[in-house]
Amino acid sequence: MNSNADPQKTVLIAVPCYGSRVLPRFGQAREFFFAEADLVAGTLQGLQRRCWDLYDEPHLVRWLRREGIEAVLCGGIHPRFQFALYAEGIQVVWGFRGEVEEVLRQWLKEGDLANENQANPFIDETGCQPRRMIRGGCPRRSNQGETS
Amino acid sequence: MHNNPLDQQKHLATILDSVADGVFTVDEEMRITWFNRAAEEITGFSREEALGQSCCEIFRSNICFTQCPVREAMAGGRNVINREVDILDRQNREVPISVSASVLRDDAGRPVGGVETFRDLSQLQALKREVEKKYTFHDLVSRNPAMRRLFDVLPDVAASGATVLLQGESGTGKELFARALHDLSPRRKGPLVVVNCGALPESLLEAEIFGAKKGAYTGAVEDRPGRLEQAEKGTLFLDEIGDLPLALQVKLLRVLENREYQPLGARRQRTADVRFLAATHRDLEEMVDQGAFRRDLFFRINVVNLKIPSLCERPEDIPLLLEMAIDRFNRSYGRKIRRFSPEALGLLLDHSYPGNVRELLNLVERAVILSKSDILEADLLPLTPPPAVVASPDAGTPSVEQLRQLLRRHGGNRTLAARELGVNRTTLWRWLKRMTSE
Numbered sequence: 001m002n003s004n005a006d007p008q009k010t011v012l013i014a015v016p017c018y019g020s021r022v023l024p025r026f027g028q029a030r031e032f033f034f035a036e037a038d039l040v041a042g043t044l045q046g047l048q049r050r051c052w053d054l055y056d057e058p059h060l061v062r063w064l065r066r067e068g069i070e071a072v073l074c075g076g077i078h079p080r081f082q083f084a085l086y087a088e089g090i091q092v093v094w095g096f097r098g099e100v101e102e103v104l105r106q107w108l109k110e111g112d113l114a115n116e117n118q119a120n121p122f123i124d125e126t127g128c129q130p131r132r133m134i135r136g137g138c139p140r141r142s143n144q145g146e147t148s
Numbered sequence: 149m150h151n152n153p154l155d156q157q158k159h160l161a162t163i164l165d166s167v168a169d170g171v172f173t174v175d176e177e178m179r180i181t182w183f184n185r186a187a188e189e190i191t192g193f194s195r196e197e198a199l200g201q202s203c204c205e206i207f208r209s210n211i212c213f214t215q216c217p218v219r220e221a222m223a224g225g226r227n228v229i230n231r232e233v234d235i236l237d238r239q240n241r242e243v244p245i246s247v248s249a250s251v252l253r254d255d256a257g258r259p260v261g262g263v264e265t266f267r268d269l270s271q272l273q274a275l276k277r278e279v280e281k282k283y284t285f286h287d288l289v290s291r292n293p294a295m296r297r298l299f300d301v302l303p304d305v306a307a308s309g310a311t312v313l314l315q316g317e318s319g320t321g322k323e324l325f326a327r328a329l330h331d332l333s334p335r336r337k338g339p340l341v342v343v344n345c346g347a348l349p350e351s352l353l354e355a356e357i358f359g360a361k362k363g364a365y366t367g368a369v370e371d372r373p374g375r376l377e378q379a380e381k382g383t384l385f386l387d388e389i390g391d392l393p394l395a396l397q398v399k400l401l402r403v404l405e406n407r408e409y410q411p412l413g414a415r416r417q418r419t420a421d422v423r424f425l426a427a428t429h430r431d432l433e434e435m436v437d438q439g440a441f442r443r444d445l446f447f448r449i450n451v452v453n454l455k456i457p458s459l460c461e462r463p464e465d466i467p468l469l470l471e472m473a474i475d476r477f478n479r480s481y482g483r484k485i486r487r488f489s490p491e492a493l494g495l496l497l498d499h500s501y502p503g504n505v506r507e508l509l510n511l512v513e514r515a516v517i518l519s520k521s522d523i524l525e526a527d528l529l530p531l532t533p534p535p536a537v538v539a540s541p542d543a544g545t546p547s548v549e550q551l552r553q554l555l556r557r558h559g560g561n562r563t564l565a566a567r568e569l570g571v572n573r574t575t576l577w578r579w580l581k582r583m584t585s586e
Contacts, residue, residue: 024208025236076208076236094240097205 010038010045011070015100017049022096022103026077029060033100034067042108047101061088073107170245170266173252174203174218181261190245190268192238203264208236209245210484217249218262225251225259231522232269232486244269280472286328288321289472292462298325298454305452306332311404313389313449314427316456319506322427323387325456330383335423338382341375346391354396355412364413376409376420383423389449390430390441397442404448424449459501459508463556466497469505473512474524480513484522491526498553499531545579 013036015022016029023029029052036046050067057063061084064072071091085092096103164171170187172180183198191198193206204212210233211217217228228249237243245266252261283291285299305312306329314322323342330340348356355364359374375384386392392400403409404424408417426449435441459465470493474485488496492515501507515528546554546569558564566576 018213021205024205024212025210027210028213075205076240078236078242079240095238097201 009040010036012068013037013071013073013104014064014067014069015073015096015104016075017100020099020101022073022075022098022100024075024097026072026074026081026094029074030054033104034069035073035100035104037104037108039108044101044104044108047104061085061090064088064090073104168267170268171263172198172203173261173263175261176222176259178203178216178218180206187266190237190243190266191235209233210235217247218264221249221251222259222262232484244273280468283468286331287324288328289468290462290465291468292457292465294457295462295465298456301454302328303332305329305454307334308452309333309335309423310451311424311426311449312452312454313432314425314454314456315432316427316429317458317504318429319504320456320458321505322429322456323385325454326383326385326387326425326427329425330385330423333383333423335382339379340383340385341379342385342387343375344387346388350393350396353393354399357396358399358409359411359414361411361413364411368413374411376403376422377411377418379420379422381421383425386424386426388428389426390428390432390435394440394442397445401442401445401448404445459504460552463497466501466508469508470496470512473509474516476509477513477516481516483516483519485516485519485524486522488524489526492524492529494557495526495529495531495533497556498533500549500553545582551579 012034015033015035016026017023017031017033023031032050032052034048034050035044037044052060052063057066061081064085065088069090071093072085073093073096075094075096077092077094082092082094093107096107164182165185167184168186170190171182171184172187173182175181180198180201180203183193183195185195187198188194191206198206203218204216211231215231217231217233221228228247231247231249232244233247234242234244246269247264247266249262249264251259252263254260280289283289285302288295288299290296290299302325312329314325316322326342327340330336343353343357345353355368355372355374357374357376359377360368360372362368362371386400399409403420403422407420407422409420410417432441432446432450436443436446459469470488474487477483478485487493496508496511499511503510511529511531512524514530515524518528519525551565554565554568555562558568562573562576562580566573569576
């Protein structure tokens with residue numbers, strides 16, 4: 001099976017927020033925008049505001065996983081949270097500022113989860129980010145002619 | 149002189165750009181209006197990126213939304229000084245900084261915003277970690293020469309496989325030494341099993357250490373492995389061995405001599421492949437003289453004797469241990485306690501710690517749990533200040549303990565201690581000489 005062949009079409013992305021802006025620090029987050037995004041078309045399909053209920057699920061990362069989140073887009077994030085999110089299979093892209101919707105649309109238009117500057121601490125030795133989050137598959141593996 | 153306002157502004161900008169501390173100002177809506185060069189270097193954001201932005205989006209500190217120093221200064225009209233916080237820089241690296249904030253006022257004295265200065269503490273903290281590492285050995289912390297000598301011999305003792313007797317008052321960390329000895333020994337991959345000989349009655353202790361076969365006593369419905377068996381290929385740590393009943397001392401002696409033992413109700417001897425460590429707070433030699441401890445067992449366990457000094461014998465470790473305790477309980481309870489208030493520190497340094505390191509840790513843990521701020525105050529400590537030492541021809545000479553506390557309070561400075569006592573240095577020297585001869 002070629003796992004690089006069909007990247008997932010839509011993903012659920014969580015953006016920590018205060019008001020309508022991206023929260024500067026992930027660790028302070030209680031409110032999120034959950035965005036359904038089509039990575040192939042680069043479009044935003046839906047956006048809804050959600051509150052993390054600490055009493056229902058005291059572990060933020062587990063709550064995000066339970067909600068089906070596959071990526072987090074945020075301002076700053078402590079490496080501790082980054083590790084915890086990666087361990088749950090959630091991709092992280094950081095360094096954003098501004099209005100959530102604007103940031104998302106801009107990122108979908110231009111961005112990619114495979115950002116060289118935001119290395120996954122669990123990155124494998126080929127230098128690949130988790131493939132399912134990268135539009136068009138992992139370019140490095142494709143270059144190496146992997147056909148598994 | 150710069151009479152032109154534009155020149156004045158330029159001159160001020162040059163000054164602010166020359167200082168090593170980060171400086172920025174905000175307007176009443178917390179938008180950055182000035183950002184100096186050091187601020188650029190510490191945060192990684194350029195002046196152009198920062199100006200006009202909400203300061204929380206540039207600083208991304210752990211207290212931006214809860215205890216913002218600038219907001220506090222603007223709300224209360226008072227300066228906030230040296231608050232330690234963590235920020236995330238542009239590269240998402242955590243940077244510890246010390247922050248001071250004040251209100252910014254116009255010519256008429258009306259508040260128009262705030263000013264914050266901040267200093268990068270990364271190097272200072274790295275240095276602190278280096279110093280801590282220097283005085284740390286396998287969870288044991290000390291700068292006391294006697295303790296350092298123990299740390300030095302520990303690897304060799306651990307490698308030897310010899311039976312070790314750890315002697316020290318309750319709470320001095322005998323179990324930590326035992327753990328270090330095990331971790332440094334060739335048996336480190338095996339288990340470290342601890343038995344507290346004083347915690348169980350004699351009838352249960354035998355089965356606990358040596359194990360019991362099914363039917364050995366009422367209620368023994370199945371074979372039960374003892375701690376000796378559990379410690380196979382590892383280390384058995386017999387804590388409070390001074391409390392071991394005489395009858396069991398004979399049985400233990402046999403294991404130590406022949407490596408053989410018999411579980412309760414078993415017909416056959418078993419062989420133990422175990423390294424023994426023992427500890428006690430009692431004076432075993434005195435117990436031997438009184439007939440309460442077997443002489444032959446004493447010699448068997450006393451192959452290497454490590455005497456752990458009590459905390460009052462190593463007062464220089466108290467500040468180090470207090471720092472370590474704050475770090476430990478900050479991690480355990482997710483707190484950000486920075487330090488003790490001078491009054492609280494005074495009380496803790498003057499205390500005699502009959503319960504040793506365990507007591508110190510308990511005091512700090514309690515204070516960390518109860519504290520509402522990032523500074524531990526004296527009222528969180530269940531300690532009372534020691535009575536003032538008064539010396540006069542009528543009052544007689546102060547006690548040994550009073551002199552010890554006094555010297556500790558003055559960091560060993562005899563001139564200051566003598567001044568507080570109202571005596572000259574020679575008199576104090578004479579008292580101290582008498583104290584050491586006692």
